[in-house]
Amino acid sequence: MLRFAKISLLTVVCLLVVWILPWLYDLATSKRMNSPFVMYSAVAGDFLLTDNSVKPSVTTDLQGRVYDGRERDSLCPMFFYRQLLAQERLPDTLFGQPVTPRLLQQTNFTFRISPAELNATHVALYPLLESMPDRVDLAMPDDVFRITNRGLEFIDMETNRVNEEKSERFTDMLQRKDFCFPATQVVGNPTARKEYDEGYLLVDEAGHLFHLKQTCGRPYVRRIELPDSVKIDAMFLTEFPSHKTLAFFTDMRGDFYVLEAAEYQVHRVQIPQYDAHSCPMMIIGNMFDWTIRIDERSCTRFYAVNASDYTCIKSLTIDDEVLPADRMGRWLLPLRLRLLSPTHPQVSPRLGLSFNE
Amino acid sequence: MLKSLFYKEWLKTRRLLAGCLTVLVVLNLYCMLNVNHIVELKGAAHIWLVAITNDAVFVQMMQYVPLIIGILLAVAQYVPEMHQKRIKLTLHLPVSTTRSVGSMLLYGWVMLLVLYVLSVLLMSVWLHAVFASEIVMHILLTTLTWYVAGLLAYQLTAWICLEPTWKRRAWSIVVAAALLRMCFMTDKPEAYNGMLVVLLLLALICTTWPFISIQRFREGRQ
Structure with missing residues (x-):
């Protein structure tokens, strides 16, 4: 021994x-890394790289042209619309489309996928909000649901007891839509701090995708058809103010998809495959284009994507400084x-x- | 002989064990009252949603308690033995060193496990009164790491206390501190689910280390 x-x-x-x-x-040798803020400018037709480590910040495009702050604001009018509005420089038409601050506010979004959040262990209880509330604001419900092998169970939080009647109602509706219990994925944004609620997206035991929400106390269930080759890996409910998209998801091969809210249409975003479980992603979107940033192990990739047909307009790779x-x-x-x-x-x-x- | 050795350990540690049990019960009651107070003020729905969406575990104040109990129990058992070299008497008993020292370590493990299991059971009972089983499991799985850290702390403290030389003892403290740091790398709930078995195995492996110290003591290292 x-x-x-x-x-x-x-x-x-x-x-x-x-x-x-x-x-x-x-710990002894760590140093701050200065990575530029990169954004695609539809006006310039190029990526703009802003170095914020110097004062005043300097913006350049890939051709090496240098822009000051005012020029940069004008080149990205959708992103800096509040600055342009304050200086009364916001155009009333962009690319032939009339724009208003309200429209820009509604169509702009910032979306982040954090692998740490995606890979974390969460409590498998889900609050289902009322998606058509009487009041203007959303409110958190008094119950949460779990999905078991037998069906959906709503548990009243005050009494810690299962609400049999409501559970049966929702289970019946899911069974009528051929949902195979249990669910392998339950994805939603359980918070009342949003403009509207789209409930949850569920992937059942058979790999089928379903949309579940509560409208006027009743279950709303819709089965969403996916192309045969698509097996969902990571999924995110968007709930952006524009109501255009319902969710983003990646499949097992690493392709990135958009699920549109209208008619539940699925579109592949024309960017190379990536692993959502290991690479953080950020999308800064507006009504015309999205700038997608993917942080990989030794480099950062940027893609400019057309917001209408999701084709890739331009790409850029910046290798990490060693x-x-x-x-x-x-x-x-x-x-x-x-x-x-x-x-x-x-x-x-x-x-x-x-x-x- | 084993019974007598256990009795000797019991005499040394009974007051401490009673104190530890009291602390665990009182802290459990305090956490329970705290949760009930929030339920009374803001409603059960509020605290459920905090647990589900904010990953709160409500018993965070107990994080280092099993660790401290583990250290105190080892100190109570082994410091008197090393003081004025009383362990010589134990080593001169007509049983092997493995059996005599092993029974002391076994006593420590049994007592700690009894205390920890009682604490987990108590916590489980009051948590079930307020929360659904998913939240209870989430909290209990998070706290399990703290109890395993307590076992590891007990074992490492025993190793340090039984070491006869200060030079080696200082080095052992550094190793023990690094190993215990591994149990508290993050506050995220259930972060140690995949590591619990590794930590438990490590604690079991560490049960053999005090025998190195005993061997050195027998060799007359001062």
Whole structure:
């Protein structure tokens, strides 16, 4: 036993060294990285890169042309419309379409996909809001639902008891629409701090997609047809003010799709495949185009996408800057043990080589 | 002989164990009253939604309590043994070192497990009165890491206390601190679900380390 004790102690100490030393090295050598703010300008027909690390900030396009703040605002009128409005420079027509501040406010959106949020463990209880409330504002409900092998169960939060009648009503409606219990995915935005409520998107045991919401206390269930080749991986309910989209989702191959609210039409966004579980994504959208940013392991990719047909207009890749200290660290401490990950909230031992990072 | 060794340990630790049990019960009651107070003021729906959407666990104040209990129990068991080298008497008993020291460690594990299981059961009962089983499991799975950390802390403290030299003891404290840090890397609920077995295995592996210290003691290291 003594031999086992000594070997195990030595092994644990070695593992602690490969955990703590690289962490200390990173802590001592960490530096702020200046990555530019990138946005596609439909007016310029090019990406604009704004360096905010210098004052005043400098904006350049990919051709090397330099713009000051006023010029940048004019080149991205949809994004900086409030600034243009304040300076009375907001055009009344853009690309032949009349625009108003209200229209721009409604069609603009910012959307983020965080792998850490996606990979987190959540409580499998879901508040179902009333999507057609009597009052203007949405209100949180008094019950939550769970999905079991038998059906949907609403639990009254005050009494901690199942509301049999309501559960039966919703279960019946789902069964009538051929829902195979249980659900493998339940996706929604359970908050009253939004303009409207679209309930939840459910993926059943058979992989079919359903839209569930509560309207005037009654269940609204709609089965959404997907192309045969599409198997949903990660899904996000959008609930943007424009009401144009219902959800974004990626499939098992990493293709990115838009589910439109009207007629539940599915469109593939013409960008390369990516893994939503490991790469953060951000979309800054307006009525004409979207700028999609995907942070990959060693670079950041940007795509300008047409907001009408989701075709890719332009793309840009910016390689991450590798500092000399980082490069040296990889040689000095080639073996690393990490317990935390920026993309997975679960603590778990991850042993790997620095060269693969 | 095992019974006598257990009795000796019981005499050393009974007051501390009673105190630890009281602390665990009082803290559980405090957390329960706190939750009931919020339910009374804002309604059950509010606290449910906070648990579901904000990942609140409501028993965060108990996070380091099992760890402290583990350390205190090990100190209560092994510091008197090392004081004036009283452990020599235990090592001279007509049983093997593995059996005598092993029974002391086993006593510690049993007592800690009894305390921790009682605490988890108590917590489970009052949580079930307010919350659905999903929320109760979410909270209990989060707290399990703290109890495993308590077992690990007990084992590492025993190893440190039984070490005869200060130089090696200081080095052991550094290793123990690093290992215990692993149990508190994040406050996110259920973040340790995949790591619980690893930590429990580590605590079991650490049960062998005090025997290194005992061996060094027998070799006359001062």
